[in-house]
Amino acid sequence: MNIKVTLLIILVSINSIKSQNNMAIKDKYWQVGIGLGEIPMKNSFKPSFTIGYHFNANLYAGIIYQFKDKISRNNSSFNVASSELEGLVRSSENVGNRFMFQLRITPLKYLPYISTGFVFNGQDKELMHFGTMNRIINNENYSGDISIEQERLKGWGFALGLGYQYDFKNRFSLNFEWTPAWFQGYPKVKYKFSGTSNLSNEAKENIKQKMDEGFSSTITNYYKVFHFGLAYRFP
Structure with a gap:
């Protein structure tokens, strides 16, 4: 799905929020929506x-499914750094892909909700x-190019x-959430090296150690679902 198409759908839907008449809805209702799993920057x-x-004003049950995607990281890549x-x-x-079976608990109206459930994250590969x-790597001189494939294994928690x-009065809603699997720990990561530099095992281990330390230094690498989008509510 092209990002321009996705953003166009969201913008048209938001515009319809302003043009439609108010429609009352009871506490028990369905909602369906679309959204994004990452801030739309750099594709x-x-x-x-x-x-x-x-089920009522305090309890919601549902699913979130995020499609597979290909992202150009380039200089914004945390792993490259x-x-x-x-x-x-x-x-x-x-x-x-990302999937979550979710329960939302809203203690009081207009307050943030607690998001809980089970998340599954598919394999990521950069x-x-x-x-x-x-280059000098681990006190050794190398000449040539280097390719690194970092694979984060799939998992759940x-x-x-x-x-x-x-919630707008005409049944449209905007929402934002971040729900990580705190107790699962960091995913396991694998590496593959190639290129004309022909790195030694010691040099590869030196690079892997740095990348592992960087990977485990941010909670954004936990299995998780990050989502913001637009939904429509109906009886």
């Missing part, structure tokens, strides 16, 4: 679909290519987070 957005049911290698040519990531140049939903 990264992860389109998503949601559906769920509000962690490797401490110079001469980046390109970096792109194949992002796996390919980084560094151009031909002279119990998740707990926060979100907020604003």
